[in-house]
Amino acid sequence: MALLTPDVPFGQPAFALSADQIATVLDLVCRGAQAAQPDIKSGMLEVPTTIVIRKAMRRVKKDLELTNLEIRGEHELEDMAASDATILGRIDITLKFLHQFGNEDAYVAIECKRVGASHSDLNAKYVSNGVDRFVTGQYGSEHQWGFMLGYVLALPVQDVINAIDKRLQTVYGAAAKLTPEAAHTLSLAIFEGALTQKGGHAIRLKHVFVDMTAAADA
Template sequence: MPLLAPDAPIGLPAFALSDDQIATVVDLISQGCSAARSNLHAGMLEVPITIVVRKAMRRVKRTLGLTNLQIRGEVELEDMSTNDPTLLGRIDITLQFLHQFGDEDAYVAVECKRVHASEPGLNTRYVTEGVDRFVTSRYAAGHEWGFMLGYVLALPASDVVKAVDSRVRKAYGESAGLVPETPHALSLAVLEGALLQGGSHTIRLKHILVDMLPAAKVSSDQLSAP
């Protein structure tokens, strides 16, 4: 179980994360999704699933006694360099560690998407409406790390990994490919790839796939909904 030091890391930039902090994010996500699964029902879309997951993550955080980070709900992102009222987007889940407090641009971004072994539309949106938002700097501009959370609605997860890996390599190059890492005990897979953000900055993206299929099966019509 990853443990956090009581104080902010000395000299660590606000956009950076230590190995312990990365492990803590993976642990909170994996435990939170596992705890949330019993509260899901067939046909739930991404937004209500994510609300249940966020609440479960907060409960896990309290149980672990982690007081030097906060888990926030959906966050609206604005371009502060202009007076344009258009939003850059809404990140599903964000976390802030103690060394990031006070800087609205410093956070841990977690974008959530449903994926399915035999539903190419969902797996495509994981890339075009998820991964791409990190590449284009809509999310986590200048950050060292971003996180994608895949709600796996049908096994095997390896089919999802193959589909997503093929799409990200084709769209963003070989370095973006999903490299397997040791999975969390409560995850199906943990993978990592490197993306070129804004044409010059490298951001590493951690992909966490979790089993989120409730007891009742989800219909094809419900899966095709955004």
């Protein structure tokens, strides 16, 4: 998979991403998930798993000498319309490319959720507590792209995909259907789907599923 080259920053406006940048995000996520495997323990929950993967992504980024983006920790979204300390939510992983620096609203959002075959509750939350945050504009408001990272705790992955795809189409319509993409060698599967945020803005989500059976509850 192609990586971002150290060239003039792509993307105008700041909410847009080039194909090269999208490939870079996917590559870092998949490489990071793989590199984190030795530190993923049985019974590890979503938050500590994400922290381990985020650290691994930073190591991969350093090894690849990618100096034109940042990988950030849990990102708090403040309600700028409120006068108090209201927090709209916390995105699990965010990236910033050079063309997004200086604009606090510009970032690459990666929301992480546990899923698995026969885990109907987790698969449902992938949509209601993950995808829906992009639909409402809570995450990635007016952005061109968003990313969902699914930690697959139980195989086969096709059962997970079928359950999530059915729920997406039931809740958001046929346009949200998961369209298969070429899988990264370190992923189980990658899909893309279209969604409409409040106000009519179209956003596209990349859905990346990685093997995290090592983190399944004992």
